[in-house]
Amino acid sequence: MAGEPxxxxxxxxxxxxxxxxxxFYSDMKTRPTEGMLQALVRARVGDEQKGEDPTTNExxxxxxxxxxxxxxxxxxxxxxxxxIALRAHCxxxxxxxxxxxxxxxxxxxxxxxxxxxxxxxxxxxxxxxFSADQVRxxxxxxxxxxxxxxxxxxxxxTNLGGGGVWSLEQLTEVAEVARSQGLxxxxxxxxxxxxxxxxxxxxxxxxxxxxSVWIDLTKGLGSFxxxxxxxxxEFINVAWKLKQQWGGGFRQSGYIAATGLYALDHHVDRLTxxxxxxxxxxxxxxxxxNVARVLPVGTNTPEIPGLxxxxxxxxxxxxxx
Numbered sequence: 001m002a003g004e005p006x007x008x009x010x011x012x013x014x015x016x017x018x019x020x021x022x023x024f025y026s027d028m029k030t031r032p033t034e035g036m037l038q039a040l041v042r043a044r045v046g047d048e049q050k051g052e053d054p055t056t057n058e059x060x061x062x063x064x065x066x067x068x069x070x071x072x073x074x075x076x077x078x079x080x081x082x083x084i085a086l087r088a089h090c091x092x093x094x095x096x097x098x099x100x101x102x103x104x105x106x107x108x109x110x111x112x113x114x115x116x117x118x119x120x121x122x123x124x125x126x127x128x129x130f131s132a133d134q135v136r137x138x139x140x141x142x143x144x145x146x147x148x149x150x151x152x153x154x155x156x157x158t159n160l161g162g163g164g165v166w167s168l169e170q171l172t173e174v175a176e177v178a179r180s181q182g183l184x185x186x187x188x189x190x191x192x193x194x195x196x197x198x199x200x201x202x203x204x205x206x207x208x209x210x211x212s213v214w215i216d217l218t219k220g221l222g223s224f225x226x227x228x229x230x231x232x233x234e235f236i237n238v239a240w241k242l243k244q245q246w247g248g249g250f251r252q253s254g255y256i257a258a259t260g261l262y263a264l265d266h267h268v269d270r271l272t273x274x275x276x277x278x279x280x281x282x283x284x285x286x287x288x289x290n291v292a293r294v295l296p297v298g299t300n301t302p303e304i305p306g307l308x309x310x311x312x313x314x315x316x317x318x319x320x321x
Contacts, residue, residue, distance in 0.1 A: 024281060027191075027274065027300055030222040032259060039262040045254035048074070055254030059261050060228060066264075067189075067213050068204040069230035073239050074253055074260075078190045079103070080246070081214035081229040083111045086151065088238040089184045089211065092117030094150035097138045097178075099125040101160040103188055104153060115246075119147045127298075128161020129154075132173035139181050152178040155188040156206060157195050163278075163298035165195045168205060175209035187213040190227075194220060194299045197271040211235065217256070220274050220300060221263035226256040274300045 023029050032040070046052030060072040075081050082104050086096060096112060098104055100122035104112065112118040121138050123130045139149045152174060158164040175185050187210040192203050207213040212231035217223035229239055243249060250256070278300045286294040 027220040028218060030218065030220060032222055032224055033266075035266060036222060036259050036262045039258045040255050043254040043258035045252035047251055048253040049249040049251070053250075053252065053254045053257070055261065056250075056257040059257040060230075062261070062264065063215060063228040064230050066203050067207040067215075067230045069207070069213070070233040071236040072228050072230035073236050073243060074250070074257060075214075075227050075229055075243060076225060076247075078188070078214060078216045078218075078227040079108050079111070080243075081227045082153075082186075082188055083108060083115055084239050084242045084246070085186050085212045085214070085229060085231075086112055086118055086153075087116040087242055088235055089186065090116060090118050090150045091148075093119070093147055095119040095121050095140065095147040096151045096153055097121045097123060097135055097149060097183075098153040099123060099128050099130055099155065099158070099161070101125070101128050101158070102153065102155045103159050103190070106160065121149070125161070127164040128158025129164060129166050129170060130174070131170070132177045135174055135177045136181075139183070149181070149183060151184050151186055153186045153188060154210070155190070157191045157198075157299050159190070161298075163191070163194065163300055165198050165299060166206075167199075168201050171206060172209060179209070185210045185212075189213045190216040191219055191299070193268050194271055194275070197268065198275060198299050217260040217263060220271050221260070221267050223256070223259035223263055226260055228260065271300070 043055045045055060048056050051057065056074050060074060064070060064072040075084065086104070090096065096104070096118055098120065105120055105122055112120055123134045123138055125131070125134065135152055140146045154166060154171065154174060156166050156171070178185050187207055189203070189207065192206065192213070192215050195201070195206065196203055203215075212229065212235060214227050214229040217226040217228070230236070231239070279297045282294050282297045285291055
């Protein structure tokens with residue numbers, strides 16, 4: 001088999017975990033707490049497709065309010081949030097401007113092309129963040145020969161960029177350039193609350209100029225599944241139809257939603273502990289013999305200073321994906 005295996009052959013043989021007290025490979029290694037599991041057991045549930053699941057309705061309303069959007073929909077994964085958003089915003093042959101290191105490019109199995117016929121215009125930002133000028137230069141002039149620039153996507157925090165936080169000024173400048181040229185905007189907010197805890201800027205402020213945004217209930221928030229995509233009511237109506245086309249809705253989705261509500265109530269502030277632990281680990285490693293340099297820690301992942309996105313094999317350079 002040439003190259004790196006995929007699918008069923010991708011997983012290595014289980015490693016010996018004897019003596020391992022904690023696994024810091026990724027914030028995706030989190031597990032539901034006892035309190036979260038109790039919230040799941042006590043959840044009021046119903047048929048999500050009929051709008052009868054009160055816990056799911058509460059979660060979607062809350063995420064919509066937190067991000068300043070009209071409506072939201074619960075989806076199984078963050079990857080599905082990205083792919084549904086791209087399909088809802090774009091037509092086949094349209095082009096998406098995003099950073100070369102972003103999740104959409106590197107970890108969604110070519111979904112934009114396979115599912116929506118969308119082209120990617122990858123730019124080389126700094127630690128996953130690109131400038132308004134880069135967006136301006138990436139937008140194509142109207143031509144019957146070229147794809148139409150349609151959407152600008154950002155990632156807050158940056159994933160392979162090392163957990164870097166976009167400033168509100170950067171996000172505003174990028175969105176304003178996009179809007180001035182008639183483009184729509186999308187925010188991959190898998191770790192949006194990490195940015196909020198680090199900066200003190202609210203999710204609503206970060207997402208204000210972005211047409212769609214989503215948050216992940218797993219990662220540092222500790223749930224076992226789920227992500228919530230938010231946008232205008234018209235956008236969410238389209239997202240719901242795509243959710244149905246690409247697998248259908250849940251039934252008693254409140255069990256997942258209950259863990260999300262618990263996380264919003266109890267785990268967001270604890271992300272400060274996550275960041276502090278990451279910094280502490282970095283400092284401890286830096287004091288070890290024979291360690292010449294430790295990369296600075298952004299939020300809960302190491303930020304690689306001065307490293308442009310054009311480097312290949314990103315998954316070899318950054319430990320957290």
